[in-house]
Amino acid sequence: MIALVLRRFLGLLFTLLIVSLLIFAVMDLLPGDPASIMLGTSTSLETLSALRHELGLDQPLILRYGRWLAGVMSGNLGQSYTYGVPVAGLIAERLSVTLPLALMAIMLSVAIALPLGVLAASRRGSIFAVIATLFSQISIALPAFWVALLLIILFSTMLGLMPAGGFPGWNEGFLPALQALVMPAVALAMPQAGVLTRVARSAVLETMHEDFARTAMAKGLSSSAVLWRHIVPNALIPILTMIGLQFTFLVAGAVLVENVFNLPGLGRLALQALSQRDIIVMQDVVLFFAALVIVMNFIVDLSYLAIDPRMRKAV
Template structure:
């Protein structure tokens, strides 16, 4: 077990290192640099050369990467070219919106998909199966930003029940903040719930045909007891994998929804940095997204050991 954990952790560190190197190289290959963006196109070559020297842009690539990596490891992500403030503070500030939004979307997705997928598999060909199929097809086909627009028009413009956009901040109270995040969370959760419904249905159907499920039925256990006590726990691995992937996708993929509802989240920060050519922010935000995906996948892998005893024996 300890050897397995050590190998997984070493793989995590190696993957993070390779990803950070690739991100730095790709950002360095983009046309223009921080100095030319800060001074504009009208700057003289002499002024540009002085600023490039002050920023260390005239140093070799490997040296600049080492300095950037050392800063990342120490928590110093540099200063934004647009805002002139530390990038770490910007990420933490925007994450206070994006992280609760992603968590709410995951909870809503699981709450919709898990019971619907299980019931669809338990009553294959029945009403629940038809509802689950229609729900998954429609929710997957409809983009999240379009759902966001429909929700905004219906509940804000027409009914006036929810705020049309913006975020009051957590200092305004828990209820107003959650109310501002509810419609964006539903818009993000709908497509993911469709995918998760299909995965849940397939995993439960496959597990229902295993020998242990048939044996439990033969011993006299009710269908519901077999389903929820034996089948569903053994079908959780692909479901858990999908939930982990969805969480990272929701954090990194909330750009359009955050812009529809004017939420000051991490996705909107990334889009603003891209439009303003703030390379420092872009570089750090992309690294944060990549690191989150890698770390969440690592946690999901470890959770397999708690769910499936067979993996603990192999380890």
């Protein structure tokens, strides 16, 4: 099993290397010149050439890529063209908003979807199955940003219970910062919970027809014992896969909800860097998103070995 984990880890590093090369090459093909954007259109050619030389933009692509990759590996992500501060600090600052938001949303999604999906599968034709079907269809059909607007109208404008937007910062207190993330987390969690409910229901239904489930019932175990001790653990693989995908989506794809609630998250940073042609910030943020997806897939693969003894025996 150690050899398998090592091979997967080496594959992860190789994939990250290829992805970083693709990201750098694509960013280099984007139209526009960062030096021109920084100095403006009225600057002289001599000043523009001097800034391009200072930023290393006049060097060959492979040399610029090697310098950027060496900086990433050492933790030096470069200096933002627009903000004039280290990119690592920018990402860490924005991640302190996006990461707790994504964690809250995925925990809420799992807390809703897993019990609802399991009960809908184990009690087909019951009220739980009807509720699960309706909830799944409605939550998937409603965009997260629209849910966000409804939450603002109801809990902020009409009831005055929650802040309508903004983020006070964690240094202003844990509870005010957490309160600012509650409604965005709910808005992000609802569509994901609908998808996860369907996945959980299908996985449990499929596992219920396996031979080991019928054998456990034949031994005289209660229905609830068979469900929670045998069926649900063996149905976790597709559920964990979906949770991993949803978490990476919530980190990388929360930009619309962050804009609705005016949250200074990582998605807004990427959008601002794109509009300002801040290539170094764009490269580092996109690489972070790609690395998150790759690492999350690696963690999910390892979790398969932990929850499924059949896979451990296979390796």
